[in-house]
Amino acid sequence: MRLYASGDHYLFCIYILIKNVIKWELDMTRLIGGSQEILNLWVNYFNDNNALGIMDLYDENASLIPTFSPTFAKNYKEIKGYFDKLFLKQSINVTLEEDSIDKFDASNCHIIFGNYTFSHKMNDNLVTFPCRYTFILDLERSRPILHHHSSQTPGYTS
Numbered sequence: 393m394r395l396y397a398s399g400d401h402y403l404f405c406i407y408i409l410i411k412n413v414i415k416w417e418l419d420m421t422r423l424i425g426g427s428q429e430i431l432n433l434w435v436n437y438f439n440d441n442n443a444l445g446i447m448d449l450y451d452e453n454a455s456l457i458p459t460f461s462p463t464f465a466k467n468y469k470e471i472k473g474y475f476d477k478l479f480l481k482q483s484i485n486v487t488l489e490e491d492s493i494d495k496f497d498a499s500n501c502h503i504i505f506g507n508y509t510f511s512h513k514m515n516d517n518l519v520t521f522p523c524r525y526t527f528i529l530d531l532e533r534s535r536p537i538l539h540h541h542s543s544q545t546p547g548y549t550s
Contacts, residue, residue: 427495427504427529430536431488434527435508438486441479447472451535459510459523459542481512502529502536507545 430449437445447468450456456465458474465471478484492506505526511518521544528539 426531427497427502427527428493430529430531431493431504431527434537435486435488438484441484443472443475443479446475449535450537450540451530451533454535454537455539457541457543459521459544482514483518484510484512486510500530500532502531503527504529 434446434449437449450468450471452468454468454471456471456474458465460478461474463470465474487509489507489509493504494506495502495504497503503526505524507522507524510521510523513519523542523544526539526541527537529536530538
């Protein structure tokens, strides 16, 4: 394949390269980096309402304790259903509180935790939900999220 440095040819070649990387199931975490990069990718996918992108980060046997549901999501299908429903909210968004991020790394297990704020429009008003999160990651896997816990911070109202 030839790479051209201009216009649509360049973008098309990049698309083919990325598509082939995913198709060959290369270890994506080696391409995108560590726990902070996974968190940033998750936030970007979330803010783009990209459920498939988010789901590419969750292991087939991952679990989720969701922010906006009383029910645990105990498998891939339930986690996807949660995000599909959540993305129906108007202007749903999440913002990291950068100064709250902390992490613990030990061989294959990486834990990253902190605070983020969800927001969406309800009856033309922006409502916000300060929350805290924990991701347990295995950066050796192509889908590194093994567990995700998210909950609203007690004592806050929007």
